[in-house]
Amino acid sequence: MPGSERVVAVVGPTASGKSSLAVRIAQRLGSAEVVNADSMQLYRGMDIGTAKPTAAERAIVPHHLFDVLDVTETASVAEFQQLARDAIADCHARDVTPVLVGGSALYVRAVLDRLEFPGTDPAVRARWAGELERRGKSAMHAELARRDPAAAAQIHPSNDRRIVRALEVIELTGEPFTATMPGYDSIYPHLTILGLDVPRDVLDVRLAERVEQMWADGFVDEVRALLPQGLEDGLTASRALGYQQILAHLHGQMTEDEAREATITGTRKFARRQDRLFRKDPRIHWLPYAADDLVDQALDAMGRARLGG
Structure with missing residues (x-):
């Protein structure tokens, strides 16, 4: 080949x-x-x-x-x-x-x-970032677990950027963050x-x-x-x-x-x-x-x- x-x-x-x-x-x-x-x-x-x-x-x-x-x-x-x-x-x-x-x-x-990446909304992201600053990583990871347990299981509690991004995507799309992950199907x-x-x-x-x-x-x-x-x-x-x-x-x-x-x-x-x-x-x-x-x-x-x- x-x-x-x-x-x-x-x-x-x-x-x-x-x-x-x-x-x-x-x-x-x-x-x-x-x-x-x-x-x-x-x-x-x-x-x-x-x-x-x-x-x-x-x-x-x-x-x-x-x-x-x-x-x-x-x-x-x-x-x-x-x-x-x-x-x-x-x-x-x-x-x-x-x-x-x-x-x-x-x-x-x-x-x-x-894998396609949902868009972003600076205002929504800023709001979730503010929540993280106010409530802390553990509380926001728990919030993510409540909204999307599968996403929370994949994202480390210390990874604040991904926690905020996941919450942003959930709010913008109305779907679980993990729904954006494709099956194991390569483009190659x-x-x-x-x-x-x-x-x-x-x-x-x-x-x-x-x-x-x-x-x-x-x-x-x-x-x-x-x-x-x-x-x-x-x-x-x-x-x-x-x-x-x-x-x-x-x-x-x-x-x-x-x-x-x-x-x-x-x-x-x-x-x-x-x-x-x-x-x-x-x-x-x-x-x-x-x-x-x-x-x-x-x-x-x-x-x-x-x-x-």
């Missing part, structure tokens, strides 16, 4: 090895390029804390949609959808296979599936989604080791260097895991050790939620993360998908 007809996606929780596998698949295919689907890796300067592919990895095969936003800009899934689909279309026009890689089920599905007919399966106890260790390595690589200094660039003014960037905790440390609200431990705990919870959401997608071919023949298994799954097996 020519690259102009194929899309490959590599998904899974944080620290499962997605970026490395995507590069290895692209190398084996020969004519393939990586397309980022991680919302935080869109930001310039957020390198260590988002575990971006290394410069060496990005030199092996072309990578798209890294370092495209300033930290003061807000990442919009609707805008990202267009950027990623444009990148995929560009790959196809050049007979290149795009390999989409990311850990956010929403961002991945926004690219691959028939020749799609293979590969998931990396990591046992939970192993993943917990890998996540802790990753955070420790981030600290050793200068994560705190990275956050400090982003302050003059407006990190704290960025509604999305400033709330990224690790960055939020280090900002609290720099403001004297917790010790550095507390910030590091809070990052490990938060990342573990986030990874479990990532895995839970991806497990709902029946299209994903799950592969053992540590298999010696991982790339061969990935290519075999791609071949079976092509044949409809």
